[in-house]
Amino acid sequence: MNHSNASDLGRDFALEEPAAPKRTRLQEFWRLFKKNRLAIFGLAIFILFFCSALIGLVLTSGQNPVFDPALIRLQEKLLPPLTRPNLASLQPDETPAFGIYLFGTDDLGRDVFARMLQGAWVSLTVGFVAVGISVLIGIFMGGIAGYFGQHYIRLDHLLCLALLTAGVGLMATGRPYAGIVMVIAVVFGLFLLRSAKSLPGSGLLKKNTISIDTLIMRFVDIMLCFPSFFLILTVVALLPASIYNIMIVIGLTSWMGATRFVRAEFLSLRELDFVSAARALGLGNFRIIFRHMMPNAVAPVLVSATIGIASAILTEAGLSFLGFGVPPPHATWGNILSDGKRFIFDAPWLTFIPGFAILVVVLSFNLFGEGLRDVMNPKLRERQ
Amino acid sequence: MLSFIGRSLVQKLITLFFVSIVSFMIIHLAPGEPSQVDPLNPKFTPEMVERFRQAFHLDEPLYTQYLYFYRDLFAGKTISWKDNQPALKKIWERFMNSLPLFIVGTILTWTISFPVGIRSAIARGRLYDRSATFLSYLLISIPGFFFAYILIIFVVEQFQVPVIGMETFGAGGTSWLQMMMDRTWHLLLPSLLGATGGIAILSRYVRSQMLEVEGQDYVRTAKHALRNALLPFVTMFGMILPGLIGGSVIIESIFSWPGMGRMAYEAILARDYPVILTINFVSAVLVLAGTFISDMLYMVVDPRIRL
Numbered sequence: 001m002n003h004s005n006a007s008d009l010g011r012d013f014a015l016e017e018p019a020a021p022k023r024t025r026l027q028e029f030w031r032l033f034k035k036n037r038l039a040i041f042g043l044a045i046f047i048l049f050f051c052s053a054l055i056g057l058v059l060t061s062g063q064n065p066v067f068d069p070a071l072i073r074l075q076e077k078l079l080p081p082l083t084r085p086n087l088a089s090l091q092p093d094e095t096p097a098f099g100i101y102l103f104g105t106d107d108l109g110r111d112v113f114a115r116m117l118q119g120a121w122v123s124l125t126v127g128f129v130a131v132g133i134s135v136l137i138g139i140f141m142g143g144i145a146g147y148f149g150q151h152y153i154r155l156d157h158l159l160c161l162a163l164l165t166a167g168v169g170l171m172a173t174g175r176p177y178a179g180i181v182m183v184i185a186v187v188f189g190l191f192l193l194r195s196a197k198s199l200p201g202s203g204l205l206k207k208n209t210i211s212i213d214t215l216i217m218r219f220v221d222i223m224l225c226f227p228s229f230f231l232i233l234t235v236v237a238l239l240p241a242s243i244y245n246i247m248i249v250i251g252l253t254s255w256m257g258a259t260r261f262v263r264a265e266f267l268s269l270r271e272l273d274f275v276s277a278a279r280a281l282g283l284g285n286f287r288i289i290f291r292h293m294m295p296n297a298v299a300p301v302l303v304s305a306t307i308g309i310a311s312a313i314l315t316e317a318g319l320s321f322l323g324f325g326v327p328p329p330h331a332t333w334g335n336i337l338s339d340g341k342r343f344i345f346d347a348p349w350l351t352f353i354p355g356f357a358i359l360v361v362v363l364s365f366n367l368f369g370e371g372l373r374d375v376m377n378p379k380l381r382e383r384q
Numbered sequence: 385m386l387s388f389i390g391r392s393l394v395q396k397l398i399t400l401f402f403v404s405i406v407s408f409m410i411i412h413l414a415p416g417e418p419s420q421v422d423p424l425n426p427k428f429t430p431e432m433v434e435r436f437r438q439a440f441h442l443d444e445p446l447y448t449q450y451l452y453f454y455r456d457l458f459a460g461k462t463i464s465w466k467d468n469q470p471a472l473k474k475i476w477e478r479f480m481n482s483l484p485l486f487i488v489g490t491i492l493t494w495t496i497s498f499p500v501g502i503r504s505a506i507a508r509g510r511l512y513d514r515s516a517t518f519l520s521y522l523l524i525s526i527p528g529f530f531f532a533y534i535l536i537i538f539v540v541e542q543f544q545v546p547v548i549g550m551e552t553f554g555a556g557g558t559s560w561l562q563m564m565m566d567r568t569w570h571l572l573l574p575s576l577l578g579a580t581g582g583i584a585i586l587s588r589y590v591r592s593q594m595l596e597v598e599g600q601d602y603v604r605t606a607k608h609a610l611r612n613a614l615l616p617f618v619t620m621f622g623m624i625l626p627g628l629i630g631g632s633v634i635i636e637s638i639f640s641w642p643g644m645g646r647m648a649y650e651a652i653l654a655r656d657y658p659v660i661l662t663i664n665f666v667s668a669v670l671v672l673a674g675t676f677i678s679d680m681l682y683m684v685v686d687p688r689i690r691l
Contacts, residue, residue, distance in 0.1 A: 038518065218399065225403045225668040229633060230648055231410075234660060237652045238414035314527055318634055321529045322649065337530065344533060355530035363525035370521070 032375045039371020045364030053124040056117030067114035069331050076101075076109040078347045104349045106339065112353060115331035119354070122332045123361070126247050126316045127309040133251025135305050138258020139298070141216050145259070146266025147289055149213025158209060160186050217263070220256045228253055229315065236319060241327040246319060250312050257308075258301050265297035299376055306369030310362040317358050333358050385683070392679045396672045403668040408450050411657055440465070453661065462662055466654045471662045474647065481550070482632060482643035488575035493582035500583075501590025508595065516591075520584035532577050532638045545569045549640045574639045578632060 033039060059066045075089045081104040085095055103112035167182030232249055239245045269275060270293070278288050319325040320334025328335075333354040340350025437443045441452045456462045462471040504513040539547055545566075546552050552566050632645030640646075644663070651659040 222402045225671045
């Protein structure tokens with residue numbers, strides 16, 4: 001967490017300078033983190049996974065990739081791992097790299113190692129993009145709820161919003177003139193309300209209905225009522241199959257936790273002195289939010305995001321397993337496994353290699369995330 | 385106290401209303417229509433599609449469809465598009481099938497995770513604690529379907545018992561004892577799989593709760609200790625009910641268990657909108673009932689809330 005803003009302000013006011021800590025924040029952090037051996041293990045696997053996904057992307061894409069995940073060799077199907085290819089039956093450009101099937105071949109004779117490399121990148125992007133979307137929404141919603149939460153939405157706001165929606169809806173459904181009239185009426189109405197303060201009935205229109213905080217948190221409650229995997233499955237099944245839809249749907253259905261975190265952080269931060277000081281200096285709301293409060297609020301969100309990536313990878317694998325995952329040209333660990341389950345007794349490696357890969361990667365994300373959480377938890381820090 | 389109950393109830397009802405709107409919009413705004421599921425099917429002539437659309441009010445504006453749908457739901461008249469069976473009856477049958485899985489799973493979760501959590505809190509930092517920690521991370525991280533296959537292979541090869549389905553096909557004629565054993569074997573694996581995540585999370589939770597409470601002074605007056613340690617578990621209790629549907633889709637599909645999760649999956653495959661929406665609604669009711677119960681329990685355990 002970052003208190004440099006507070007110390008900047010302290011210098012401006014020529015208050016006495018706080019004694020500098022002996023170690024920087026990062027060194028202290030690393031010292032505590034190193035003690036957690038499981039977390040270090042998680043970090044190592046995480047880095048390894050990241051590198052292999054990047055290398056995999058380079059080696060499996062392009063016109064003439066080193067590892068071709070899509071190359072079908074029917075005469076070489078279902079070979080166990082570490083078999084050498086039968087060179088007599090292959091064209092020269094069909095031989096696998098290094099002259100060996102590291103992870104064997106599947107039922108179409110495709111090189112499982114190449115497919116796993118390609119799948120690593122897909123899993124990584126699904127995890128990161130989905131969690132990125134959910135964290136962005138969470139920060140936005142949670143920030144608004146925490147910072148502007150006590151403001152009330154008035155009846156005239158609701159009225160304007162309803163009219164605007166209706167106008168846009170009319171325009172979209174092919175009645176542009178009615179829509180434009182509606183939108184102009186909204187603008188005109190706003191103008192009228194602003195200028196004429198003592199308009200009859202304006203008291204009623206200015207009535208408070210619901211606070212922004214209540215609105216957003218009730219929306220979070222509503223979203224939490226849906227069984228998440230079932231919701232994701234429904235939406236993914238209804239939409240056309242594509243890798244982007246899966247990322248977006250997972251992101252759109254998992255932002256509730258981040259929203260709650262950010263809101264709670266903001267509610268406690270906004271009472272602290274450095275925020276009051278910033279406000280007293282006349283800084284704008286957005287500067288206070290993004291320069292001063294956000295850096296202090298995101299740490300717990302990022303920790304939960306690490307664990308969120310793990311669960312997004314698991315969700316994608318589950319979707320692929322049920323046949324609603326990333327569509328065929330891409331190999332993912334989930335659909336290698338789900339294709340391989342038909343051959344579980346003849347070719348167990350088709351199930352066990354992707355299964356263990358998912359297990360190890362998800363485990364590493366979880367261990368790393370929990371390690372981070374422990375280090376940031378002040379209660380545990382005092383004990384050590 | 386009555387006002388607290390009333391307020392909580394009203395809030396839950398409002399939430400339920402909005403859940404019904406959101407789920408309806410999600411289903412109906414997604415591209416594609418149920419009448420387009422199988423355009424190559426010769427039975428789906430344009431007249432047929434038109435009659436279908438009229439019978440299910442698909443040609444009317446969305447809000448009318450919404451009203452029709454929930455009127456039918458509350459009157460218990462919603463029927464599945466797939467087989468014209470009443471949706472609520474279908475769900476109830478499947479629910480009764482899922483219930484044993486759920487009960488056994490819950491019992492497993494609570495009976496395993498409490499002793500493990502308490503013991504690792506006592507042995508904090510020692511081998512037992514560390515291996516329990518690692519094991520619980522392992523159980524959270526393992527993909528359910530992968531774990532299911534490992535367990536199936538293990539059980540089938542070691543004990544030579546069939547585990548897929550609710551009972552072995554054609555086992556009806558054998559003795560009562562054998563049938564019970566057969567049912568138990570079929571029940572055990574899926575409920576164990578359903579419980580793995582719960583066991584891992586709850587045992588960690590029990591451990592941290594023990595460590596937290598242990599250090600505090602008031603624990604010496606033991607009467608208060610129990611109550612305060614109970615609070616988080618009250619929350620957990622509210623989260624049990626929704627677990628009935630959420631995680632069971634994959635497990636029930638693997639084990640061909642004719643429960644609610646599997647029916648949800650089949651309904652999605654068939655684009656059976658009434659059934660999908662009804663399941664969604666029922667599960668939202670379960671979630672809200674769970675939180676309502678935990679609100680009430682909170683009120684009993686923690687008198688400060690009764691304001």
